[in-house]
Amino acid sequence: MPFVENTKVYKMNRIERNIIIGSLLGDGSLALYGRSKNAYYREHGCEKQIPYRKWKAEKLKNLDFKILTNCKNPKLCSPSSNIYTKLHNLFYKNGKKVLTPENILLLDHPIGLACLYMDDGSLVIDSSKRKNGSIYIFPRIYIYTLNFSKDENIILKNHIAKKFNIYTKLKKRKDGKHYILEINKKNEIIKFINTVNPFVEQIPCMHYKMKLRERFEEKRLTLINQGYKNINNWSENITENKYSKDEENFIIISKQAGISDRKIASHLGRNYWGIVDKVRRLKLQNRI
Template sequence: MSIFSTKEYDPTEIELNIIIGSLLGDGSLALYGRSKNAYYREHGCDAQIPYRLWKSQNLSKLDFQFNIKYKYAKLYSHSHPLFTSLYNAFYINDVKTITETNIRLLSHPIGLACFYMDDGTLVIDSVKRKNGSIYIFPRISFYTLSFSEAENVILKDYFKSKFDVNTKLKYRKDGKNVILEINKKSDILNFINIVKPYVNEIPCMKYKADLEGRFEIKRLQLQKLGYNNINLWNEDLTNAFYTKEDELFILECKKAGLSNAEIARKLNRPYWGVVDKIRRMKEQQ
């Protein structure tokens, strides 16, 4: 018997959420043959090696391993009852399935960020108007095509209730015909604000949260094609999200001993957005 199968693991919320967020995306659990316990596994392209390395480092206390000797770099765990319990929670008839029960294990924005880095994309689109100008706009898509419409609805409702993230269903002809999408400006800003601290820890993933940089790239591409009348959607993308008055109010609330949840309620803003704003204000002091 492997020493890892008898070793006790007590994952932190951060560790568990990295695993759960990854299970919603590229990660999977396997239970084969005579093995009594399941194990975690995940493959990725070479360009994402730093991302898998980041995961393995954050999950090192759970004895996760990262090996680049395979054709595709592999992140994996040892067989263990911890992963068997997760397998039983997420797999129905050996098929990864989202339920209203197992989705509750996603409890921290780092898990949401992992799901986004695995299966999400930020696209900067453009459309030509009748007056000859070009309108640039972003959208965020989550490629949840392996999940049914009902499972996507569970994700949609949970993201709203837990993280105050608004998504909508978008229907396609491939996979199981449904993905999730964010296309409203305020909703995109809110989502990026929540996941950006974790996305920015991995250099190869920063482009997924860099609205300003992605807009500039798109603008330059359009200028090379001869378009000059291009909208400035990206002006004050972050600075306008919290006013100076908001920042002063937050400081006064913290001095008065109010919790982050209380401040979020008073500002009528998402809890995790306020948590990140306070973190960024501390870094700027």
């Protein structure tokens, strides 16, 4: 059968672009070879993550993304297009994926950060024994950016701080290119979860990456079964992300008056992206 180059013209919006960029920093890749003049996106995953790939395919359906299940591992892929060739030119150098101060600017919406986390992130509940015999439980969030160099991780670290106001730190490892990003401060962990959760919560198979209370309780019960008794209650002090009726009314009135999401967030002392999502939800409920 003769090779036929895809000629359909695609145009991606901001949400679609961020899903692709966040995934490109994680499990996704861009391929450009053979007789094709243009690159295409591809992403492999295990069967347990098929619902996650289906979520991506649905979000990217206007770009004709499909899931192929007739191969060893389910694959999410796009048609070839010049929009991916342009991205390939930005994110690949000598056939290897790279991060630069220029291309990282394309990650500018929390849905992209959520995709990076769901692809290559994890919530770890750790513990340490104190001198008085008590056990301290604490969380860490890791983003396994081992495919990127130290300098590239610093670029990503600085961008996440500047764009999303979330502060990570470099953590050295023996594998890969030796560096990943870590969040270990309570306020930053909560801020990160509040930023990405509106998107992660749409995918049940990914909920375990968000459920701090449940994961803490599992760890606590494990330690109790091991004979430990004096265990801290970190999880009981987690700040809830719920909005009071007064806050909801303030948001509704403010939006009706044309006040920006950023000013509303500043007035309420809330995360900007959290307000963006709350406004979206209120609109879906026809309350704005």
